[in-house]
Amino acid sequence: MKFLDFRAEVAKVVAKACLSLGYGSVEVELSPPPNPSYGDLSCAAPIRVAQRTGEKPGDVAVKVAGEVSGLLPGCKYIGSISPHRGGFLNFTIAYPRFLLDSVNAVLDQHDFGERPQAGKSYAVEHTNVNPNKALHVGHARNLVLGDSLVRIMRYLGNQVQALNYIDDSGAQVADVIVGFRFLGIPDVPPEGAKFDVYCGDSVYTKVNKEYLSNPQLKEKQSLVLREIEKGSGDIAEYATGIVNRILADQLSTCWRLGASYDLLNWESQLLHSGMWAVMFGKMKSKGLVRLETQGENEGCWVIPDPETGEQKVLVRSDGTAVYVAKDIPYASWKIGLIGDPFGYDVYQGEQPDGRRLYSTTLEGGKSDVRFGGAQVAISVIDSKQRYLQRIVSKVLEGLEEGASSRYIHRGYEVVALSRATASQLGHDIEGEYAHMSGRKGLYVNVDSVLSRLKERAAEETRKRNPEQPQAFVDDVAEALAVAALRYELLKQDPDKLIVFDVEESLRFQGDTGPYLVYTYARARRILERAGERPALGEGGAVKLRAPQERNLVRKMSMMDMAADAAMEYLSPREMAKFAHDLAVAFNDFYEGVQVIREADAELRGARLALVDASSLILGRSLELIGVPLRSRI
RNA sequence: GGGCCCGUAGCCUAGCACGGAUCAGGGCGUCAGCCUCCGAAGCUGAAGAGGUUCGCCUCAGACACCGAGGGUUCGAAUCCCUCCGGGCCCGCCA
Known part of the structure; x- marks a missing residue:
């Protein structure tokens, strides 16, 4: 631009x-x-x-x-x-020339600063919620960060595969299955409840409480785990059914938040793909792992710890791989250190951006799409996992020189709950905030936050649009709810802990998502009301000399720079800041000069053109952070 | 014990990645204004305490010196070191 x-x-x-x-x-x-x-x-x-x-x-x-x-x-x-x-x-x-070119590039050439398709190929992994519960606001931070990053990377001309890893064979899923199969908890949610919410809020917490007083139940968990890992038999099939039901509900929440994916990677398939054996073999031949013959890790395959130089167990003495080890074949697949063993089927469901979603399969697959093998892999995973991610990275580097620079962990701090919000959930806490815990039932679900936000937004929208039908109010309120949550989670420094407070999040004024959506709608309504076509010519460009007009055009012409910064630091927040700055510049302009009421036709046309172009840029920047737009709210 | 992250006004936050220009930008909260005129989810302005015969008087203070202290520099919120406070990670759990 x-x-x-x-x-x-x-x-x-x-x-x-x-x-x-x-x-x-x-x-x-x-x-x-x-x-x-x-x-x-x-x-x-x-x-x-x-x-x-x-x-x-x-x-x-x-x-x-x-x-x-x-x-x-x-x-x-x-x-x-x-x-x-x-x-x-x-x-x-030189404003007249600059204004003319900037505005007309948007209006005539529809140039929003997109780059040609000349970027790199990326595999971006995000969301990755265990399929045993509904998404809570902490998961939403991951999703918003990852999804926005994907959008910005595509805007800059990169080929991006958005991956969502489904850990369908872990202990968390097993817990839910234990609840259904061994505690007699019904696998049908109460009337009106979402299945994922039911599993997380009720089943999972109940089972974990039960573990404390009932040690035999823990044995059932390992039984279920073994069955799931085996992949066949009654329990495994049952588990697959449950996981699919939960996943479907989770995805509806993800889609509601505006995220979309290209592929669901199933952990169970990764385990059965044979990739681990291949990677393990490579690691052995490169001398990256060593079999301990004595000491406390006797019988285990270990690698040196990147921090302490001590041993880190990768394969247990019983021959099974530990958690990090599963990440090694997955990471290798992402950046093409191993061939692609998967086939791909279409996953049914309509994503917000209309992209087709695929799902890995080991049975050939009906689609001829290919995934994995990207130049760079980016994993959006919270900062607690930095240590483990470093181990993965180190192993990759050992397998292929330079591989660690192609495997990037995009960390971020988690979301905690304020004392007030925790208290509302029935938890009395000591400090100012508390970390969320699925096991303890201390978390706030995305759906419940969205519905509260929506309620608040609907109230306000109805007040402003008494003559509009309910469907209008509903649509706008939903958009505002998503805008509010996404923006709140995105605008903060990823390295800083977010202390989430339900009441606080219901604020729609100031530096919030609704402010941005409002500003966009405000601008679009001016154009609608004007009833004439914006027109910016040389004469008009000279007449736009107010500082507010110049600030606005200067700001809007920097959108691609914001995207570049976001890409460089893998920080979509740069785009959120840009959108906010642009909205402020627009409101400043709005307060400072008149558009429709301007008597000079040439100047009026020029201002309309400026409103048009700047609002389109604002809209585009909001799309890049997944904040939904409405031309009227 | 080892490692990572954070510490900016009553509260939240930007600026730190490349050190610079006069008051370190915003937002929330509080108070006061601005809709007969393009959408007020917006914009503008203010902000010590006590007393009061309501005109003022008295005291305090020059409205975040960027957690504290050092160092480098002509110049530090930004770079380096030490310390303090808060959080997280370091399992043959996932």
């Missing part, structure tokens, strides 16, 4: 000026000025030059500015340059 062009022009011109002044080649650092009155872009190059030559930074700035001035006639988007005595060069944009 145009701001990058402007930036590139500035960089070029400064480098050229420094060269002809005999300063040699300098690194041109560019940054936004601290105060908009300084200009649109700042360059600190004179300070660097001054450090080398011993001159005063301000003097260098004056000299460079003088030299640059001579180059300006050949520039498209640089309006002016002024030196600052601190050694900065401040550049302004």
